[in-house]
Amino acid sequence: xxxxxxxxxxxxxxxxxxxxxxxxxxxxxxxxxxxxxxxxxxxxxxxxxxxxxxxxxxxxxxxxxxxxxxxxxxxxxxxxxxxxxxxxxxxxxxxxxxxxxxxxxxxxxxxxxxxxxxxxxxxxxxxxxxxxxxxxxxxxxxxxxxxxxxxxxxxxxxxxxxxxxxxxxxxxxxxxxxxxxxxxxxxxxxxxxxxxxxxxxxxxxxxxxxxxxxxxxxxxxxxxxxxxxxxxxx
Numbered sequence: 001x002x003x004x005x006x007x008x009x010x011x012x013x014x015x016x017x018x019x020x021x022x023x024x025x026x027x028x029x030x031x032x033x034x035x036x037x038x039x040x041x042x043x044x045x046x047x048x049x050x051x052x053x054x055x056x057x058x059x060x061x062x063x064x065x066x067x068x069x070x071x072x073x074x075x076x077x078x079x080x081x082x083x084x085x086x087x088x089x090x091x092x093x094x095x096x097x098x099x100x101x102x103x104x105x106x107x108x109x110x111x112x113x114x115x116x117x118x119x120x121x122x123x124x125x126x127x128x129x130x131x132x133x134x135x136x137x138x139x140x141x142x143x144x145x146x147x148x149x150x151x152x153x154x155x156x157x158x159x160x161x162x163x164x165x166x167x168x169x170x171x172x173x174x175x176x177x178x179x180x181x182x183x184x185x186x187x188x189x190x191x192x193x194x195x196x197x198x199x200x201x202x203x204x205x206x207x208x209x210x211x212x213x214x215x216x217x218x219x220x221x222x223x224x225x226x227x228x229x230x231x232x233x234x
Contacts, residue, residue: 006031012041014035022041032048054098078151103151134227176203177208199232
């Protein structure tokens with residue numbers, strides 16, 4: 001990633017999104033963060049905006065603030081997401097809808113607003129957080145995995161729609177990163193996930209950041225519509 005980029009991170013209040021917001025601000029990039037609630041991250045290069053990605057009006061207001069602050073949004077990292085381990089027949093429709101609205105439709109709404117600005121500058125790098133739940137499947141992950149599979153397909157289709165604008169769309173299949181989501185899995189589910197991976201170790205922040213940096217770099221200008229999985233899924 002080139003120095004001094006303007007980066008938007010959706011889902012920057014906690015977990016991996018929050019860690020990346022601080023990481024990139026510390027490295028001299030200008031970082032905007034979106035989440036429904038306020039963030040505890042205070043940094044001169046970080047600006048937090050409260051927005052609900054499931055509400056188009058809320059996203060529109062957030063981008064109005066971003067557009068007043070900068071005309072050169074270059075990188076979008078969409079890390080916002082909900083995960084609820086729930087067997088299919090025990091999953092109420094309202095819970096499934098909330099997950100889809102956040103993980104997939106929320107990503108679509110944020111993407112469309114980001115791309116409008118990126119098209120004007122004929123440059124953009126959009127990176128989405130998918131999950132190893134897509135290739136692994138697994139009991140209890142039906143709606144979460146479906147939402148992430150949809151996210152990958154969205155990136156794939158978008159990559160073709162905006163190929164001539166020098167805008168790329170790629171995804172990272174996150175394996176096991178220390179977060180509240182992992183804590184909610186429980187020991188048995190975590191052990192089963194590890195057993196399905198060639199590389200079952202916990203992800204480190206710099207490993208994820210290195211992959212993001214590559215996708216956002218000039219060296220990856222011809223790589224789009226791809227998903228890179230961590231963990232060596234098999």
